[in-house]
Amino acid sequence: MGISSLKLLKYILFFFNLFFWLCGCCILGFGIYLLIHNKFGVLFHNLPFLTLGNVLVIVGSIIVVVAFMGCMGSIKENKCLLMSFFVLLLIILLTEVTLAILLFMYEKKLSDYVSEGLSDSILRYNSDNSTKAAWDSIQSFLQCCGVNGTSDWTSEPPKSCPSDPQVKGCYVKAKTWFHSNFLYIGIITICVCVIQVLGMSFALTLNCQIDKTSQVLGL
Secondary structure: OHHHHHHHHHHHHHHHHHHHHHHHHHHHHHHHHHHHHOOOOOOOOOOOOOOHHHHHHHHHHHHHHHHHHHHHHHHOOOHHHHHHHHHHHHHHHHHHHHHHHHHHHOHHHHHHHHHHHHHHHHHOOOOOHHHHHHHHHHHHHHOOOOOOOHHHOOOOOOOOOOOOOOOOOHHHHHHHHHHHOHHHHHHHHHHHHHHHHHHHHHHHHHHHHHHHHHHHHOO
16 A cells, blocks of 8 residues: 555656646746847846846746756655755745735835836836837837826837827736736635645655655565
8 A cells, every 4th residue: 555655646746747847948948038039128227137038037947947856856756856845845935925925015115116117217218229129019018108108208109109198008007907817816826835835745745655665665
């Protein structure tokens, strides 16, 4: 019974991590594609590394590394890799919870910082190609104009702005979308946390099962 349970847990954890490893590879590949083509540019000049490409590369790399450890630890029944996988997932989970608390506590300050950063980047639109590319991409994709509206542009709004004079600003539109979909975002976040907890539980259970099987076999 112990050996059967061990095999079942081993393959559940293996395929569980294989799926996330493939997802991580896709995210990493898309992030590298964005970095190479650099179509989105830089909006926040105080944080030039904060681009969509960089974020996707970092997230994808973390998922690939953690999922790879989970795959190898489960299929090889390696206790060291399994515990490393468990610890990394625990650190990621605690980091996510900490960030969620900080975002909730400093929501107003963060909102003001983002708004000021976007307003500042508009002033660089004609002098910086990276900023110009970023604004043109965002305005075309979201069908918005400026931070709060067309009045943010001191001169004539760029061609990437929709022709509708009542068009919403990009920050206002994004903020409205976030608040209207807050419930769905919360559900997705909770699901991600539950998946992480399941992964930790599988790893810890498999680790204990390896010990029990070793004792039964006299190893």
